Amino acid sequence: MSTEAAVRELLLVMPRLVGRVKRIPPPEQLRGLDLAPRHLSLFSLLLLDGPMTVSELAAKLGVAPTTVSLIVGDLTRKGVLVRREDEADRRRRIIDISADSRPAISQWLSPGAHAWRHALDPLTAEQQRAFIDTLLRYEQYFAADG
Known part of the structure; x- marks a missing residue:
């Protein structure tokens, strides 16, 4: 596959992917909190890595x-x-998800984790690293105002 063919395919699939992910509604108790993608990343870190300090989260x-x-x-x-x-x-203060919110946040984020596992499982460790590095370079392009 040429780079141009890959770009074409990604330009078609990315909006669909983002649209489908956005349609996963937040749990009832989190609706109205005006959550942004950075909140989801913070929740994911706390769910997957456990409680940590503000400095650790920021890093x-x-x-x-x-x-x-x-x-x-x-x-x-x-x-x-x-x-x-x-x-x-x-x-120091340690930050964690409240016991009342943890089940709802976990249930909300689990479809994404399952989808990534499904997509990544067939790949070798090196292929997974290359895929993640590619996404990070893509993100970095826009962070630098492409």
Whole structure:
């Protein structure tokens, strides 16, 4: 397949993919919270990697700690996230999904995880890495105002 043929195919499939993902409605308790893709990434990190600090979240999301702090503050006030003291260092706060919100968020995000597993399972580890690197380069192009 030529690069131009691959680009054509991706230009056709990407809008459909995004449209289908956007049609997965958020759980009832999260509707009206004006959630953006960055919220989904934050929820995914906390579900998959467990509780962490604002600095750790910011590093993994590739955004400023102040941005994460604002998101966490907003979602904590709304009861979606919780902050607790770090037992090892009481000056640090650990962020997690609230017990009340965890089942709904997990159920909401699981179709995406299942779809990625379905798509990636047939690939070798090297092919998976190449696919992810390709998506990251695509994202980086737009982050740099392509």
